[in-house]
Each structure stands twice: as C-alpha cells, then as structure tokens.
Amino acid sequence: MSRPETDSPGAGMEFTLEDISDEEIMRRRALYEPFTDSVRDLIDAVIRTEVDDATVRQAQAEIAGVVQRLRTQQMDGAYGVRYTADKKGMAWGNAVIGLRNAIAPPLVLRPGDDGGVVTDATLGAAYEGPSGLVHGGVCAMLFDHVLGEAASVDGIPCFTGTISVRYLRPTPLGPIRIDAAISGRDGRKKIVRGTLSGPDGVTAEAEGIFIVPREFEGQAFSSWVS
Numbered sequence: 001m002s003r004p005e006t007d008s009p010g011a012g013m014e015f016t017l018e019d020i021s022d023e024e025i026m027r028r029r030a031l032y033e034p035f036t037d038s039v040r041d042l043i044d045a046v047i048r049t050e051v052d053d054a055t056v057r058q059a060q061a062e063i064a065g066v067v068q069r070l071r072t073q074q075m076d077g078a079y080g081v082r083y084t085a086d087k088k089g090m091a092w093g094n095a096v097i098g099l100r101n102a103i104a105p106p107l108v109l110r111p112g113d114d115g116g117v118v119t120d121a122t123l124g125a126a127y128e129g130p131s132g133l134v135h136g137g138v139c140a141m142l143f144d145h146v147l148g149e150a151a152s153v154d155g156i157p158c159f160t161g162t163i164s165v166r167y168l169r170p171t172p173l174g175p176i177r178i179d180a181a182i183s184g185r186d187g188r189k190k191i192v193r194g195t196l197s198g199p200d201g202v203t204a205e206a207e208g209i210f211i212v213p214r215e216f217e218g219q220a221f222s223s224w225v226s
C-alpha cells in the first residue's frame with residue numbers, strides 16, 4: 001500500500017504531509033475515533049472478563065477473523081507523524097496521544113494558564129502496575145510525552161534528553177491530570193517540570209531536559225497541542 005510523501009528535516013525525525021481538507025480530517029476522525037475506542041473497550045473486557053473457557057475460545061476466533069479482515073489492506077511500517085498542509089499535527093499512531101492507537105489513553109492536550117500544557121485522562125485496568133494503581137512506567141511514559149509537548153509549545157519539536165520522575169505516593173487507577181511547563185532554557189536545552197495528580201492531589205513530579213536537535217534550530221513548525 002502506498003504512503004503519503006515523507007519529509008526528513010533531520011535528526012532522524014520524519015514528518016509526513018497529508019494534503020487533505022478539514023472535512024476529510026473530520027471524516028477520518030469520526031470513523032477512527034469510535035473504532036479505536038471499541039478496541040480500548042476490548043482490551044479492558046479481555047482483562048476483566050470472567051466468562052467460561054468456550055466463550056473465551058469463541059471470542060478469540062472472532063477477533064482473529066476481524067484481524068484477518070483488517071490485514072487485507074495495510075500500510076507499510078508504522079503510522080508516522082503526519083501533518084496537514086496548514087501544519088496541523090496528526091500523530092494518530094502515537095503511543096500516548098494516538099487517535100488510532102488503542103494502547104494510548106489517548107491524552108488530549110490543551111494550553112495551560114502558565115504557558116504550558118494540561119491534560120485530563122482516565123486510566124483503567126490496562127494501565128495497572130501495583131494492585132489498583134497506575135504502573136510507574138506508564139506514569140513515566142505519560143510524563144515524557146506531556147513534558148515534550150510543553151517543551152515544544154513554540155513549535156520547535158524537541159527530543160527527550162533526560163527525564164526523572166519522583167513518585168511521591170501511589171496513583172490510583174481512575175481520573176488523572178498532568179500539568180507541565182518550561183521552567184528554564186539554556187541554548188538548545190529546555191528544562192521542563194510537570195506534576196501528575198489523582199483525585200487527592202499530586203502523586204508524582206517530573207523534570208526533564210528536552211533538546212532541540214541542531215538541525216531544527218531556528219525552524220518553526222507548528223503547535224502540536226491539539
């Protein structure tokens with residue numbers, strides 16, 4: 001299956017231009033958002049089902065049938081970081097924000113009051129580490145992305161150089177919120193801080209050093225905050 005043309009601005013990063021109208025984006029969103037949500041539901045159902053063995057085997061055969069049908073037409077490789085002609089980001093395969101990635105919660109980011117970014121999400125059974133609690137690696141992954149978005153609010157994408165997470169108390173599965181903002185700049189480096197909160201307040205803090213690749217210096221892409 002052919003793919004849209006890919007642009008490689010450097011640093012091993014590739015962006016793929018999808019020259020499509022807003023109506024086409026809306027059409028694809030309306031198609032894939034509920035489709036992917038139903039797979040998220042499936043993941044949750046698989047973890048928590050208590051049906052008998054025969055029903056599990058029958059469900060497995062039905063899922064295999066669906067997979068086979070979807071495999072009849074597939075793109076090569078991963079989805080890629082796509083954007084529209086007016087530079088709207090469509091990272092729909094992304095592990096954290098991907099609209100077409102059932103592993104992603106997916107996070108939806110919005111600008112924060114402090115020039116940073118904020119997101120609210122609900123983390124269910126698929127994100128469990130200790131019993132009833134969010135996996136520490138999941139917290140780190142979400143921080144990595146949200147801090148990365150906060151580092152990139154001026155439209156210049158950054159790579160994570162170093163990130164450290166301080167787990168203050170356990171994060172219960174359920175509603176969470178992440179806030180992040182740039183706290184300092186030093187040449188191509190941006191220092192970003194963030195917090196993860198549950199219903200009873202902050203449960204973890206993170207600090208990261210995000211680096212603008214040399215090739216991107218002075219280049220403006222566009223805001224990724226969707």
Ligand SMILES: CCCCCCCCCCCCCCCC(=O)SCCNC(=O)CCNC(=O)[C@H](O)C(C)(C)COP(=O)(O)OP(=O)(O)OC[C@H]1O[C@@H](n2cnc3c(N)ncnc32)[C@H](O)[C@@H]1OP(=O)(O)O
Nearest residue numbers: 083145148149152157159160161162209211214221222224
């Ligand atoms: C049209 C489309 C719109 C796009 C709209 C954009 C919005 C888009 C938002 C996406 C948000 C995604 C958020 C997810 C973020 C990831 O998950 S990124 C994936 C994980 N990270 C990686 O894979 C990075 C791998 N590492 C590398 O590629 C390279 O090591 C780096 C990080 C680019 C640095 O390489 P470099 O530029 O050659 O670094 P170098 O010149 O040696 O050093 C520069 C400075 O940084 C320091 N430094 C270097 N490495 C490190 C390090 N690891 N830690 C700390 N400091 C470091 C150096 O000490 C030096 O400091 P100074 O001496 O200047 O004080």
